[in-house]
Amino acid sequence: MNLFKFAIKNLVQRKTRSAITVASIGIAIAVLFTVLSFNQGYESALRNQIQKMGIHIMVIPIGCPYEAASLILKGGEIPNYLPQSVLDEVRKMDGIEIAAPVLIHGIVKPDEGRTDIYAGIDSSMFRLKNWLRIDGGFFRKDDDIILGSDASLIELSKTGDQIYLPEYDRTFDVVGVLRPTGTEDDGFFYLPLATAQKTFSREGKITGISIRLKNPAAAARIARQLENIPQAEVITMSELLGTMLSLVGSVKTLILSIVIIIIAISTFSVFNTILMSVFERVREIGIMIATGANRGHVFGLIWLESVILSLSGGFAGLVLAIVASRGIEGIVKKFLPLAPKESVISLRPEIFLYTLGFMLIVGIGAGFYPAFLAARHKPTDALRGE
Protein backbone atom coordinates (compact mmCIF):
# COMPACT_ATOMS: atom_id res chain seq x y z
CA MET A 1 0.00 0.00 0.00
CA ASN A 2 1.51 3.36 -0.95
CA LEU A 3 1.76 6.32 1.41
CA PHE A 4 -1.21 8.20 -0.16
CA LYS A 5 -3.64 5.26 0.15
CA PHE A 6 -2.43 4.66 3.68
CA ALA A 7 -3.05 8.32 4.60
CA ILE A 8 -6.56 8.22 3.11
CA LYS A 9 -7.33 5.01 5.02
CA ASN A 10 -6.21 6.61 8.29
CA LEU A 11 -8.43 9.65 7.71
CA VAL A 12 -11.44 7.50 6.77
CA GLN A 13 -11.00 5.45 9.93
CA ARG A 14 -11.67 8.68 11.90
CA LYS A 15 -14.42 9.81 9.58
CA THR A 16 -16.47 11.95 11.99
CA ARG A 17 -13.47 13.95 13.12
CA SER A 18 -12.15 14.25 9.56
CA ALA A 19 -15.58 15.35 8.24
CA ILE A 20 -15.94 18.06 10.91
CA THR A 21 -12.45 19.37 10.11
CA VAL A 22 -13.15 19.36 6.34
CA ALA A 23 -16.47 21.17 6.93
CA SER A 24 -14.87 23.89 9.06
CA ILE A 25 -12.15 24.48 6.45
CA GLY A 26 -14.76 24.33 3.68
CA ILE A 27 -16.88 27.11 5.17
CA ALA A 28 -13.82 29.32 5.73
CA ILE A 29 -12.59 28.76 2.18
CA ALA A 30 -16.05 29.38 0.71
CA VAL A 31 -16.13 32.79 2.42
CA LEU A 32 -12.52 33.60 1.38
CA PHE A 33 -13.16 32.61 -2.24
CA THR A 34 -16.38 34.63 -2.37
CA VAL A 35 -14.73 37.74 -0.90
CA LEU A 36 -11.81 37.54 -3.37
CA SER A 37 -14.17 36.89 -6.30
CA PHE A 38 -16.45 39.73 -5.21
CA ASN A 39 -13.55 42.19 -5.02
CA GLN A 40 -12.51 41.57 -8.62
CA GLY A 41 -16.06 41.24 -9.97
CA TYR A 42 -17.42 44.36 -8.31
CA GLU A 43 -14.59 46.61 -9.45
CA SER A 44 -14.79 45.40 -13.02
CA ALA A 45 -18.62 45.54 -13.13
CA LEU A 46 -18.68 49.05 -11.66
CA ARG A 47 -15.97 50.27 -14.04
CA ASN A 48 -17.86 48.73 -17.01
CA GLN A 49 -21.14 50.27 -15.94
CA ILE A 50 -19.64 53.74 -15.53
CA GLN A 51 -17.77 53.50 -18.85
CA LYS A 52 -20.91 52.23 -20.55
CA MET A 53 -22.71 55.36 -19.41
CA GLY A 54 -20.43 57.46 -21.61
CA ILE A 55 -20.46 60.14 -18.92
CA HIS A 56 -17.20 61.79 -17.82
CA ILE A 57 -18.46 64.48 -15.45
CA MET A 58 -21.67 65.17 -13.57
CA VAL A 59 -22.80 68.58 -12.39
CA ILE A 60 -25.22 68.41 -9.50
CA PRO A 61 -26.62 70.74 -6.83
CA ILE A 62 -24.43 71.53 -3.82
CA GLY A 63 -24.75 68.85 -1.16
CA CYS A 64 -23.15 65.46 -0.72
CA PRO A 65 -21.84 64.98 -4.24
CA TYR A 66 -21.34 61.22 -4.10
CA GLU A 67 -24.76 60.56 -2.63
CA ALA A 68 -26.35 62.84 -5.23
CA ALA A 69 -24.42 61.35 -8.15
CA SER A 70 -25.25 57.85 -6.98
CA LEU A 71 -28.94 58.77 -6.62
CA ILE A 72 -29.05 60.30 -10.10
CA LEU A 73 -27.37 57.26 -11.63
CA LYS A 74 -29.80 54.99 -9.79
CA GLY A 75 -32.79 57.19 -10.55
CA GLY A 76 -33.36 58.40 -7.00
CA GLU A 77 -34.76 61.82 -6.31
CA ILE A 78 -32.52 64.37 -4.60
CA PRO A 79 -34.11 67.29 -2.76
CA ASN A 80 -31.93 70.07 -4.28
CA TYR A 81 -32.05 71.45 -7.81
CA LEU A 82 -29.80 73.36 -10.18
CA PRO A 83 -31.12 76.38 -12.05
CA GLN A 84 -31.42 75.55 -15.73
CA SER A 85 -29.20 78.56 -16.52
CA VAL A 86 -26.27 76.38 -15.40
CA LEU A 87 -26.94 74.18 -18.43
CA ASP A 88 -26.47 77.15 -20.78
CA GLU A 89 -23.18 78.03 -19.07
CA VAL A 90 -21.93 74.45 -19.32
CA ARG A 91 -22.87 74.13 -22.98
CA LYS A 92 -20.89 77.29 -23.80
CA MET A 93 -17.66 75.91 -22.32
CA ASP A 94 -14.85 74.56 -24.47
CA GLY A 95 -14.20 70.84 -24.48
CA ILE A 96 -17.81 69.81 -23.80
CA GLU A 97 -19.15 67.39 -26.40
CA ILE A 98 -22.59 66.75 -24.89
CA ALA A 99 -24.26 68.23 -21.82
CA ALA A 100 -27.49 66.38 -21.08
CA PRO A 101 -29.84 67.75 -18.41
CA VAL A 102 -32.17 65.59 -16.38
CA LEU A 103 -34.95 66.32 -13.93
CA ILE A 104 -35.71 63.31 -11.78
CA HIS A 105 -39.06 63.15 -9.99
CA GLY A 106 -40.34 60.24 -7.95
CA ILE A 107 -44.01 59.68 -7.26
CA VAL A 108 -44.26 57.61 -4.09
CA LYS A 109 -47.39 55.49 -3.86
CA PRO A 110 -47.47 54.01 -0.37
CA ASP A 111 -50.97 52.64 -0.88
CA GLU A 112 -49.65 50.67 -3.86
CA GLY A 113 -46.31 49.81 -2.29
CA ARG A 114 -44.16 51.33 -5.07
CA THR A 115 -42.52 54.47 -6.48
CA ASP A 116 -42.66 55.61 -10.11
CA ILE A 117 -39.55 57.46 -11.31
CA TYR A 118 -40.04 60.10 -14.02
CA ALA A 119 -37.06 61.57 -15.89
CA GLY A 120 -37.40 64.84 -17.77
CA ILE A 121 -34.87 64.77 -20.61
CA ASP A 122 -34.14 66.30 -23.99
CA SER A 123 -32.67 64.74 -27.12
CA SER A 124 -29.10 65.22 -25.82
CA MET A 125 -29.66 62.34 -23.38
CA PHE A 126 -30.11 59.94 -26.29
CA ARG A 127 -26.96 61.30 -27.96
CA LEU A 128 -25.08 60.84 -24.69
CA LYS A 129 -26.42 57.34 -24.11
CA ASN A 130 -26.11 56.37 -27.73
CA TRP A 131 -26.59 52.68 -26.98
CA LEU A 132 -30.25 53.30 -26.11
CA ARG A 133 -32.62 51.94 -28.75
CA ILE A 134 -36.26 52.94 -28.96
CA ASP A 135 -39.06 50.88 -30.43
CA GLY A 136 -41.16 53.77 -31.71
CA GLY A 137 -39.84 57.32 -31.83
CA PHE A 138 -38.64 60.33 -29.82
CA PHE A 139 -40.88 63.06 -28.41
CA ARG A 140 -42.74 65.04 -31.06
CA LYS A 141 -45.05 66.97 -28.77
CA ASP A 142 -45.29 68.04 -25.14
CA ASP A 143 -47.56 65.23 -23.98
CA ASP A 144 -45.46 62.37 -25.30
CA ILE A 145 -43.89 59.76 -23.05
CA ILE A 146 -41.23 57.10 -23.58
CA LEU A 147 -41.23 54.05 -21.33
CA GLY A 148 -38.25 52.07 -20.11
CA SER A 149 -38.59 48.37 -20.95
CA ASP A 150 -39.48 47.40 -17.36
CA ALA A 151 -41.91 50.31 -17.05
CA SER A 152 -43.59 49.12 -20.26
CA LEU A 153 -43.94 45.61 -18.85
CA ILE A 154 -45.25 46.83 -15.49
CA GLU A 155 -47.86 49.02 -17.20
CA LEU A 156 -48.62 46.49 -19.99
CA SER A 157 -48.27 49.49 -22.29
CA LYS A 158 -46.67 49.87 -25.69
CA THR A 159 -46.28 52.51 -28.40
CA GLY A 160 -49.70 53.92 -29.29
CA ASP A 161 -51.16 53.45 -25.78
CA GLN A 162 -51.87 56.20 -23.29
CA ILE A 163 -50.52 56.65 -19.76
CA TYR A 164 -52.41 58.70 -17.20
CA LEU A 165 -50.83 60.36 -14.15
CA PRO A 166 -53.70 60.55 -11.67
CA GLU A 167 -51.60 62.63 -9.23
CA TYR A 168 -51.25 65.44 -11.80
CA ASP A 169 -54.31 64.77 -13.99
CA ARG A 170 -52.17 64.52 -17.14
CA THR A 171 -52.49 62.04 -20.00
CA PHE A 172 -49.51 61.14 -22.16
CA ASP A 173 -49.20 59.30 -25.45
CA VAL A 174 -46.66 56.50 -25.44
CA VAL A 175 -44.46 57.22 -28.47
CA GLY A 176 -41.67 54.77 -27.74
CA VAL A 177 -40.44 51.95 -25.54
CA LEU A 178 -36.74 51.52 -24.76
CA ARG A 179 -35.22 48.16 -25.50
CA PRO A 180 -33.84 46.49 -22.35
CA THR A 181 -30.47 47.91 -21.28
CA GLY A 182 -29.88 45.99 -18.07
CA THR A 183 -29.51 49.32 -16.22
CA GLU A 184 -31.77 51.51 -14.09
CA ASP A 185 -32.91 53.24 -17.32
CA ASP A 186 -35.28 50.29 -17.85
CA GLY A 187 -37.55 51.32 -15.00
CA PHE A 188 -37.97 55.01 -15.92
CA PHE A 189 -40.86 56.96 -17.45
CA TYR A 190 -39.29 59.60 -19.75
CA LEU A 191 -40.97 62.94 -20.39
CA PRO A 192 -39.80 65.99 -22.37
CA LEU A 193 -37.77 68.14 -19.95
CA ALA A 194 -40.05 71.19 -20.20
CA THR A 195 -43.15 69.00 -19.70
CA ALA A 196 -41.63 67.36 -16.63
CA GLN A 197 -40.68 70.75 -15.17
CA LYS A 198 -44.18 72.11 -15.70
CA THR A 199 -46.01 68.95 -14.56
CA PHE A 200 -43.99 68.59 -11.36
CA SER A 201 -43.89 72.36 -10.66
CA ARG A 202 -40.12 72.53 -11.10
CA GLU A 203 -39.97 75.21 -13.80
CA GLY A 204 -36.41 76.30 -14.58
CA LYS A 205 -34.93 73.54 -12.42
CA ILE A 206 -32.94 70.44 -13.18
CA THR A 207 -31.56 67.65 -11.00
CA GLY A 208 -28.23 67.35 -12.75
CA ILE A 209 -26.23 67.55 -15.95
CA SER A 210 -24.39 64.57 -17.39
CA ILE A 211 -21.41 65.61 -19.48
CA ARG A 212 -19.37 63.85 -22.14
CA LEU A 213 -16.07 65.53 -22.97
CA LYS A 214 -14.43 65.76 -26.36
CA ASN A 215 -11.24 64.58 -24.65
CA PRO A 216 -11.75 62.49 -21.47
CA ALA A 217 -8.16 63.24 -20.43
CA ALA A 218 -9.21 66.86 -19.84
CA ALA A 219 -11.73 65.84 -17.16
CA ALA A 220 -9.75 67.29 -14.23
CA ARG A 221 -9.13 70.64 -15.95
CA ILE A 222 -12.77 71.06 -17.06
CA ALA A 223 -14.02 69.94 -13.66
CA ARG A 224 -12.01 72.81 -12.09
CA GLN A 225 -13.66 75.28 -14.50
CA LEU A 226 -17.09 73.90 -13.75
CA GLU A 227 -16.50 74.30 -10.03
CA ASN A 228 -16.57 78.07 -10.53
CA ILE A 229 -20.29 77.89 -11.33
CA PRO A 230 -22.24 78.96 -8.21
CA GLN A 231 -24.59 76.35 -6.65
CA ALA A 232 -22.95 73.59 -8.66
CA GLU A 233 -21.05 70.62 -7.34
CA VAL A 234 -18.84 68.80 -9.82
CA ILE A 235 -17.84 65.18 -9.74
CA THR A 236 -15.81 63.25 -12.27
CA MET A 237 -16.74 59.64 -12.86
CA SER A 238 -13.25 58.46 -11.90
CA GLU A 239 -13.72 60.18 -8.51
CA LEU A 240 -17.10 58.53 -8.14
CA LEU A 241 -15.62 55.15 -9.02
CA GLY A 242 -12.78 55.68 -6.52
CA THR A 243 -15.19 56.66 -3.75
CA MET A 244 -17.45 53.70 -4.42
CA LEU A 245 -14.50 51.31 -4.42
CA SER A 246 -13.03 52.78 -1.25
CA LEU A 247 -16.41 52.49 0.51
CA VAL A 248 -16.59 48.84 -0.48
CA GLY A 249 -12.86 48.44 0.25
CA SER A 250 -13.36 49.33 3.93
CA VAL A 251 -16.08 46.70 4.27
CA LYS A 252 -13.92 44.22 2.36
CA THR A 253 -10.97 44.77 4.73
CA LEU A 254 -13.22 44.08 7.69
CA ILE A 255 -14.61 40.91 6.10
CA LEU A 256 -11.11 39.73 5.11
CA SER A 257 -9.94 40.20 8.71
CA ILE A 258 -12.80 38.03 9.91
CA VAL A 259 -12.02 35.44 7.21
CA ILE A 260 -8.37 35.33 8.28
CA ILE A 261 -9.45 34.67 11.87
CA ILE A 262 -11.78 31.89 10.67
CA ILE A 263 -8.97 30.36 8.61
CA ALA A 264 -6.59 30.56 11.59
CA ILE A 265 -9.18 28.68 13.66
CA SER A 266 -9.52 26.11 10.84
CA THR A 267 -5.74 25.71 10.72
CA PHE A 268 -5.69 24.97 14.44
CA SER A 269 -8.54 22.53 13.83
CA VAL A 270 -6.38 20.64 11.29
CA PHE A 271 -3.40 20.83 13.65
CA ASN A 272 -5.50 19.50 16.53
CA THR A 273 -7.02 16.70 14.45
CA ILE A 274 -3.64 15.45 13.24
CA LEU A 275 -1.94 15.86 16.62
CA MET A 276 -4.73 13.90 18.35
CA SER A 277 -4.41 11.14 15.81
CA VAL A 278 -0.63 10.99 16.41
CA PHE A 279 -1.18 10.64 20.18
CA GLU A 280 -3.77 7.91 19.57
CA ARG A 281 -1.53 6.00 17.16
CA VAL A 282 1.64 5.67 19.29
CA ARG A 283 1.47 1.88 19.09
CA GLU A 284 0.72 1.83 15.37
CA ILE A 285 3.59 4.20 14.60
CA GLY A 286 5.95 2.24 16.84
CA ILE A 287 5.07 -0.99 15.01
CA MET A 288 5.58 0.74 11.65
CA ILE A 289 9.07 1.75 12.65
CA ALA A 290 9.79 -1.68 14.20
CA THR A 291 8.75 -3.41 10.97
CA GLY A 292 11.07 -1.38 8.75
CA ALA A 293 9.46 2.01 8.08
CA ASN A 294 11.99 4.81 8.48
CA ARG A 295 11.32 8.17 10.16
CA GLY A 296 10.93 9.84 6.77
CA HIS A 297 8.02 7.51 5.94
CA VAL A 298 6.28 8.32 9.21
CA PHE A 299 6.87 12.06 8.81
CA GLY A 300 5.58 11.92 5.20
CA LEU A 301 2.49 9.93 6.15
CA ILE A 302 1.36 12.30 8.88
CA TRP A 303 2.21 15.35 6.80
CA LEU A 304 0.27 13.93 3.85
CA GLU A 305 -2.78 13.37 6.05
CA SER A 306 -2.70 17.05 7.03
CA VAL A 307 -2.37 18.18 3.40
CA ILE A 308 -5.19 15.88 2.21
CA LEU A 309 -7.46 17.14 4.99
CA SER A 310 -6.74 20.78 4.11
CA LEU A 311 -7.10 20.33 0.36
CA SER A 312 -10.36 18.36 0.79
CA GLY A 313 -11.73 21.23 2.86
CA GLY A 314 -10.49 23.65 0.21
CA PHE A 315 -12.25 21.76 -2.60
CA ALA A 316 -15.45 21.44 -0.56
CA GLY A 317 -15.34 25.19 0.13
CA LEU A 318 -14.85 26.05 -3.53
CA VAL A 319 -17.76 23.85 -4.59
CA LEU A 320 -19.91 25.46 -1.89
CA ALA A 321 -18.87 28.96 -3.00
CA ILE A 322 -19.64 28.25 -6.67
CA VAL A 323 -23.02 26.71 -5.89
CA ALA A 324 -24.00 29.49 -3.49
CA SER A 325 -22.41 32.40 -5.38
CA ARG A 326 -25.62 33.60 -7.07
CA GLY A 327 -27.51 33.62 -3.78
CA ILE A 328 -24.64 35.41 -2.02
CA GLU A 329 -24.48 37.92 -4.87
CA GLY A 330 -28.17 38.76 -4.50
CA ILE A 331 -27.69 39.48 -0.80
CA VAL A 332 -24.46 41.48 -1.31
CA LYS A 333 -26.02 43.66 -4.04
CA LYS A 334 -28.74 44.84 -1.68
CA PHE A 335 -26.10 46.50 0.54
CA LEU A 336 -23.88 48.02 -2.15
CA PRO A 337 -23.83 51.81 -2.57
CA LEU A 338 -24.06 51.52 -6.37
CA ALA A 339 -24.90 47.98 -7.36
CA PRO A 340 -24.14 47.25 -11.01
CA LYS A 341 -26.77 45.17 -12.83
CA GLU A 342 -24.13 42.79 -14.14
CA SER A 343 -22.57 40.10 -11.97
CA VAL A 344 -20.40 41.41 -9.12
CA ILE A 345 -18.89 38.03 -8.32
CA SER A 346 -16.20 37.00 -10.78
CA LEU A 347 -15.33 33.29 -10.53
CA ARG A 348 -11.84 33.44 -12.01
CA PRO A 349 -9.50 30.43 -12.33
CA GLU A 350 -6.58 32.29 -10.76
CA ILE A 351 -8.61 32.93 -7.58
CA PHE A 352 -9.44 29.22 -7.61
CA LEU A 353 -5.72 28.38 -7.76
CA TYR A 354 -4.73 31.00 -5.14
CA THR A 355 -7.28 29.57 -2.74
CA LEU A 356 -6.12 25.99 -3.23
CA GLY A 357 -2.47 27.11 -2.95
CA PHE A 358 -3.34 28.83 0.31
CA MET A 359 -4.92 25.64 1.64
CA LEU A 360 -1.85 23.65 0.62
CA ILE A 361 0.28 25.99 2.73
CA VAL A 362 -2.19 25.64 5.63
CA GLY A 363 -1.99 21.84 5.33
CA ILE A 364 1.80 21.85 5.24
CA GLY A 365 2.04 24.29 8.16
CA ALA A 366 -0.56 22.58 10.35
CA GLY A 367 0.88 19.11 9.77
CA PHE A 368 4.55 19.88 10.34
CA TYR A 369 4.74 19.65 14.12
CA PRO A 370 2.51 16.52 14.47
CA ALA A 371 4.55 14.85 11.69
CA PHE A 372 7.79 15.82 13.42
CA LEU A 373 6.47 14.45 16.73
CA ALA A 374 5.36 11.18 15.12
CA ALA A 375 8.72 10.72 13.40
CA ARG A 376 10.49 10.93 16.80
CA HIS A 377 8.58 7.91 18.13
CA LYS A 378 10.60 4.80 18.98
CA PRO A 379 9.44 1.17 18.79
CA THR A 380 9.74 0.99 22.59
CA ASP A 381 7.08 3.73 22.88
CA ALA A 382 4.63 1.24 21.43
CA LEU A 383 5.51 -1.34 24.11
CA ARG A 384 5.32 1.34 26.84
CA GLY A 385 1.86 2.21 25.53
CA GLU A 386 0.84 -1.46 26.01
Next chain:
Amino acid sequence: MIWTLIVFNSLCVWRFPDRDLKEIFNADAYETKLVSMTEEQQSDIEKRLGAELDPDETEFKFFLVTRKGEPAGVVSTHLSKGQYGAIEVVVGFVRDADEKTTKIKAVRIQRDREKAHAALRGAKFLDQFIGKTPQDKFQVGDDIKAAAEGAEKSSAAVAFAVKKMMVVYDVLFPAE
Protein backbone atom coordinates in the same frame (compact mmCIF):
# COMPACT_ATOMS: atom_id res chain seq x y z
CA MET B 1 -61.22 43.65 -28.72
CA ILE B 2 -59.71 40.70 -26.86
CA TRP B 3 -56.24 42.25 -27.01
CA THR B 4 -57.39 44.97 -24.66
CA LEU B 5 -58.38 42.36 -22.11
CA ILE B 6 -55.03 40.66 -21.69
CA VAL B 7 -54.53 39.50 -18.12
CA PHE B 8 -51.56 37.89 -16.48
CA ASN B 9 -51.58 35.94 -13.27
CA SER B 10 -47.85 35.24 -13.05
CA LEU B 11 -46.77 38.89 -13.37
CA CYS B 12 -48.92 40.18 -10.56
CA VAL B 13 -47.73 40.30 -6.96
CA TRP B 14 -50.07 40.36 -3.99
CA ARG B 15 -49.09 43.67 -2.42
CA PHE B 16 -51.05 43.78 0.80
CA PRO B 17 -51.86 40.22 1.93
CA ASP B 18 -52.28 41.09 5.63
CA ARG B 19 -54.77 43.87 4.92
CA ASP B 20 -56.74 41.88 2.32
CA LEU B 21 -56.87 38.73 4.45
CA LYS B 22 -58.30 40.66 7.38
CA GLU B 23 -60.79 42.67 5.35
CA ILE B 24 -62.04 39.88 3.09
CA PHE B 25 -61.82 36.75 5.25
CA ASN B 26 -61.00 37.98 8.77
CA ALA B 27 -58.09 35.56 8.49
CA ASP B 28 -54.37 35.94 8.98
CA ALA B 29 -52.70 33.00 7.24
CA TYR B 30 -52.36 31.66 3.73
CA GLU B 31 -50.43 29.15 1.70
CA THR B 32 -49.29 29.78 -1.88
CA LYS B 33 -50.28 27.16 -4.42
CA LEU B 34 -48.76 27.15 -7.90
CA VAL B 35 -50.75 25.02 -10.35
CA SER B 36 -49.86 23.96 -13.89
CA MET B 37 -52.63 23.16 -16.31
CA THR B 38 -52.98 20.35 -18.83
CA GLU B 39 -53.77 21.00 -22.50
CA GLU B 40 -57.27 19.70 -21.87
CA GLN B 41 -57.76 22.13 -18.97
CA GLN B 42 -56.41 25.00 -21.08
CA SER B 43 -58.82 24.19 -23.85
CA ASP B 44 -61.71 24.06 -21.34
CA ILE B 45 -60.70 27.43 -19.81
CA GLU B 46 -60.40 29.11 -23.23
CA LYS B 47 -63.75 27.71 -24.34
CA ARG B 48 -65.53 28.99 -21.24
CA LEU B 49 -63.83 32.39 -21.47
CA GLY B 50 -64.26 32.78 -25.22
CA ALA B 51 -60.67 34.00 -25.36
CA GLU B 52 -57.23 32.47 -25.70
CA LEU B 53 -54.80 32.47 -22.80
CA ASP B 54 -51.46 34.18 -23.22
CA PRO B 55 -48.77 31.72 -24.41
CA ASP B 56 -46.75 32.50 -21.25
CA GLU B 57 -49.65 31.51 -19.01
CA THR B 58 -48.81 27.91 -18.25
CA GLU B 59 -49.27 28.00 -14.50
CA PHE B 60 -51.43 29.91 -12.07
CA LYS B 61 -50.90 31.07 -8.52
CA PHE B 62 -53.57 30.84 -5.85
CA PHE B 63 -53.37 31.78 -2.20
CA LEU B 64 -55.25 29.31 -0.01
CA VAL B 65 -56.50 31.22 3.03
CA THR B 66 -56.96 29.66 6.45
CA ARG B 67 -58.62 30.90 9.62
CA LYS B 68 -57.56 29.13 12.83
CA GLY B 69 -56.18 26.33 10.68
CA GLU B 70 -59.42 25.80 8.76
CA PRO B 71 -59.84 26.68 5.04
CA ALA B 72 -61.49 30.11 4.73
CA GLY B 73 -61.25 30.87 1.01
CA VAL B 74 -58.95 31.57 -1.89
CA VAL B 75 -57.25 34.72 -3.19
CA SER B 76 -55.94 35.28 -6.69
CA THR B 77 -54.23 38.34 -8.20
CA HIS B 78 -54.08 39.59 -11.78
CA LEU B 79 -52.33 42.14 -13.90
CA SER B 80 -54.74 43.45 -16.47
CA LYS B 81 -54.37 46.00 -19.24
CA GLY B 82 -56.54 49.01 -18.54
CA GLN B 83 -57.15 52.09 -20.66
CA TYR B 84 -54.23 54.13 -19.23
CA GLY B 85 -51.86 51.49 -17.88
CA ALA B 86 -52.01 48.30 -15.90
CA ILE B 87 -54.69 47.38 -13.37
CA GLU B 88 -53.88 44.91 -10.59
CA VAL B 89 -56.94 43.03 -9.41
CA VAL B 90 -57.27 40.95 -6.23
CA VAL B 91 -60.14 38.46 -6.11
CA GLY B 92 -61.24 36.65 -2.95
CA PHE B 93 -63.63 33.75 -3.31
CA VAL B 94 -65.06 30.84 -1.38
CA ARG B 95 -66.37 27.46 -2.41
CA ASP B 96 -69.93 26.95 -1.30
CA ALA B 97 -70.09 23.42 0.15
CA ASP B 98 -73.82 22.94 -0.42
CA GLU B 99 -74.16 24.34 -3.87
CA LYS B 100 -70.76 22.99 -4.90
CA THR B 101 -69.79 26.15 -6.66
CA THR B 102 -67.35 29.01 -6.19
CA LYS B 103 -68.66 32.43 -5.19
CA ILE B 104 -66.89 35.77 -5.08
CA LYS B 105 -66.48 37.23 -1.60
CA ALA B 106 -64.70 40.44 -2.57
CA VAL B 107 -62.78 42.18 -5.36
CA ARG B 108 -60.08 44.78 -4.73
CA ILE B 109 -58.02 46.98 -7.06
CA GLN B 110 -54.50 47.19 -5.67
CA ARG B 111 -52.94 49.28 -8.47
CA ASP B 112 -54.26 51.33 -11.38
CA ARG B 113 -53.76 54.66 -13.16
CA GLU B 114 -57.25 55.00 -14.64
CA LYS B 115 -59.07 58.31 -14.90
CA ALA B 116 -62.00 56.68 -13.15
CA HIS B 117 -59.60 55.68 -10.36
CA ALA B 118 -61.99 56.34 -7.46
CA ALA B 119 -65.06 54.86 -9.15
CA LEU B 120 -63.15 51.76 -10.17
CA ARG B 121 -62.08 51.16 -6.57
CA GLY B 122 -65.46 52.14 -5.13
CA ALA B 123 -67.92 49.76 -3.50
CA LYS B 124 -70.60 50.62 -6.06
CA PHE B 125 -68.61 49.00 -8.81
CA LEU B 126 -66.71 46.27 -6.95
CA ASP B 127 -69.64 45.04 -4.84
CA GLN B 128 -71.45 44.02 -8.04
CA PHE B 129 -69.10 41.05 -8.21
CA ILE B 130 -69.96 39.69 -4.76
CA GLY B 131 -71.80 36.37 -4.96
CA LYS B 132 -71.10 35.84 -8.65
CA THR B 133 -70.06 32.39 -9.82
CA PRO B 134 -67.91 31.22 -12.77
CA GLN B 135 -71.13 30.58 -14.66
CA ASP B 136 -72.11 34.27 -14.66
CA LYS B 137 -71.51 36.50 -17.70
CA PHE B 138 -69.33 39.26 -16.19
CA GLN B 139 -70.29 41.47 -19.13
CA VAL B 140 -70.14 45.24 -18.75
CA GLY B 141 -73.48 46.62 -19.94
CA ASP B 142 -75.21 43.34 -19.05
CA ASP B 143 -74.75 41.93 -15.54
CA ILE B 144 -72.02 44.45 -14.63
CA LYS B 145 -72.42 48.23 -14.77
CA ALA B 146 -69.35 50.24 -15.75
CA ALA B 147 -67.62 52.04 -12.88
CA ALA B 148 -68.30 55.38 -14.54
CA GLU B 149 -69.21 56.86 -17.88
CA GLY B 150 -66.17 56.58 -20.15
CA ALA B 151 -64.66 53.83 -17.95
CA GLU B 152 -66.20 50.96 -19.92
CA LYS B 153 -62.84 49.68 -21.12
CA SER B 154 -61.22 49.60 -17.68
CA SER B 155 -64.41 48.17 -16.13
CA ALA B 156 -64.42 45.42 -18.77
CA ALA B 157 -60.75 44.68 -18.04
CA VAL B 158 -61.54 44.21 -14.35
CA ALA B 159 -64.64 42.11 -15.07
CA PHE B 160 -62.76 39.88 -17.49
CA ALA B 161 -59.87 39.41 -15.03
CA VAL B 162 -62.27 38.40 -12.27
CA LYS B 163 -64.19 35.99 -14.49
CA LYS B 164 -60.99 34.49 -15.81
CA MET B 165 -59.63 33.64 -12.38
CA MET B 166 -62.97 32.19 -11.29
CA VAL B 167 -63.05 29.98 -14.39
CA VAL B 168 -59.40 28.99 -14.03
CA TYR B 169 -59.93 28.01 -10.39
CA ASP B 170 -63.14 26.14 -11.29
CA VAL B 171 -61.31 24.12 -13.95
CA LEU B 172 -58.11 23.48 -11.98
CA PHE B 173 -59.94 22.71 -8.70
CA PRO B 174 -63.26 21.15 -9.80
CA ALA B 175 -65.96 20.94 -7.12
CA GLU B 176 -66.46 17.40 -5.80
